Amino acid sequence: MEKLTEKKLTKRDYLVVSSMLFGLFFGAGNLIFPLHLGQLAGANWVPATLGFLVTAVVLPLLSVLAVAAMHAEGVYDIGKPLGKWFAVLFMVLIHLTIGPLFGTPRTATVSFTTGVAPLLPKSMQTTGLLVFSALFFLAAFLLSYKEQHITSAIGKALNPVFLLLLFFLFFVGFSHPMGNAAGQATTAGYHTLGAGFFNGFLQGYNTMDALAGLAFGVTVVTAVRGLGLHRQSSVAKVTAKAGVLATSMIGLVYLFLIVLGAKSLANFKVSAEGGTAFNQLVTYYFGNAGHALLATLLTVTCLTTAVGLVAAFAQDFHKHFPVLSYVQWLALMSFASFLTANFGLATIISWSTPMLMFLYPFAMVLILLSVSGKWFNHDKTVYSFTVGFTTVPALLDMVSSFPPVVSQSAFGVACTNFEQSFLPFAAQGMAWVVPALVGLGLGLAVYKVRGRAAANATD
Structure with missing residues (x-):
């Protein structure tokens, strides 16, 4: 009806x-x-x-x-x-x-x-x-x-x-x-x-x-x-x-x-x-x-x-x-x-940038997983590997983009140096891309292997 x-x-x-x-x-x-x-x-x-x-x-x-x-x-x-x-x-x-x-x-x-x-x-x-x-x-x-x-x-x-x-x-x-x-x-x-x-x-x-x-x-x-x-x-x-x-x-x-x-x-x-x-x-x-x-x-x-x-x-x-x-x-x-x-526009913009650098990688990853999820049944393992591998570079990007009181501190400089030394695209503010792709690949591999094992167990 x-x-x-x-x-x-x-x-x-x-x-x-x-x-x-x-x-x-x-x-x-x-x-x-x-x-x-x-x-x-x-x-x-x-x-x-x-x-x-x-x-x-x-x-x-x-x-x-x-x-x-x-x-x-x-x-x-x-x-x-x-x-x-x-x-x-x-x-x-x-x-x-x-x-x-x-x-x-x-x-x-x-x-x-x-x-x-x-x-x-x-x-x-x-x-x-x-x-x-x-x-x-x-x-x-x-x-x-x-x-x-x-x-x-x-x-x-x-x-x-x-x-x-x-x-x-x-x-x-x-x-x-x-x-x-x-x-x-x-x-x-x-x-x-x-x-x-x-x-x-x-x-x-x-x-x-x-x-x-x-x-x-x-x-x-x-x-x-x-x-x-x-x-x-x-x-x-x-x-x-x-x-x-x-x-x-x-x-x-x-x-x-x-x-x-x-x-x-x-x-x-x-x-x-x-x-x-x-x-x-x-x-x-x-x-x-x-x-x-x-x-x-x-x-x-x-x-x-x-x-x-x-x-x-x-x-x-x-x-x-x-x-x-x-x-x-x-x-x-x-x-x-x-x-x-x-507090004023300048203050709001200066402190919003770090949070955006942290949240946007997660948002992009989750959006793409949601749109394509039907091909892996929205499996939690795929989500976990992808989001997990995104977390550390997203945190490093956040620290690097804070106002100078944080980003130019000893801790902030150390994070930036580590990120730019070991993570591709860090200089472009996109250090999360390669780790996220690696996490996605591993998650899909585990999903496929587990699916085959389940199929073999039922034969």
Whole structure:
């Protein structure tokens, strides 16, 4: 009866879910990091773009497909093949990283620093951030208060406003280009094709979208079921289709932003970070009125991401730690994010990088294992060997990327020297790749041998 009565979604329903996914993924970092990458890469923007798209588009798409393939409802289910303790630990680390410690506070600080702060005198910066972040997270709390309304809030309302403003900027930027991207200088890390690709690959970590894609699983599943679907296969199919459409659009936006960043070098020097680059770009084309447009654009897109992050946090934590209700977890998450946001953007970025260098290898490994798991029945041995061999290099990458107080200490220098002496690709920040492949090979070998032994025992 369930199959007979289940609703058939229209194209409009698919567009709404895709729009929601776009809004959840596309936040502060998705605007500023590709623009800054374009400035860093200059004429070598093509290989840098390809590397960036791997971790900022392909990997988030695979995270959505992993959720669909595993019939998962959250990041917990992605880690579950390794046992409940690992799944809970992985879920908590992911949510803390993209949640109250780094990701969610960044949505408020980026929109304030690059959009609102230029409109305020320096003496009002601290108070301005306090007031802005309080109102920002109050709005995020109210928009995500009713779980079933998240689709409408993001997919039908906030996201279209953001897209209109963004594509208006693209139209002006490409119809009146600052210069030719191919003729611009490149910075030290982007002189060669290989270096450009690997640096673009690592820059994609900063978007946090692969981690967010796993965490958003519960939000997406809840929204899809709210459209009238109940069977796991139907929910997975809709999630996968919407994910392809949403990430394809995101990739197109990234391409435009990177090219604009490269073209901007004809008029500006390479900025310290993408927020400054975005401010320069908008000011160049729109003058003082550009600041108002920038503030609106950043606030809208950051708010859509904040809504998804606080909702996913509250949904997952209420499910696994039901001592608090969804609304109580939501309030706690919003308040904690408000507090962290007031440490400022620079502090948040400097301390988020090490955690991303640690978590991203695990996320990539688990996403790929989830997508391909049907070929080895999601065997725990394969997962254990692969994740186990990934752990040490991921820890070393984390230590090496800490601020100088840690990375330049005797312990930090010793870890960096050991890593670069014995692990391939350590200099590119990807020391985990070869160990993970070795672990995968060993895990698959054990799985095959054990399978043959079981088959022989039954003969």
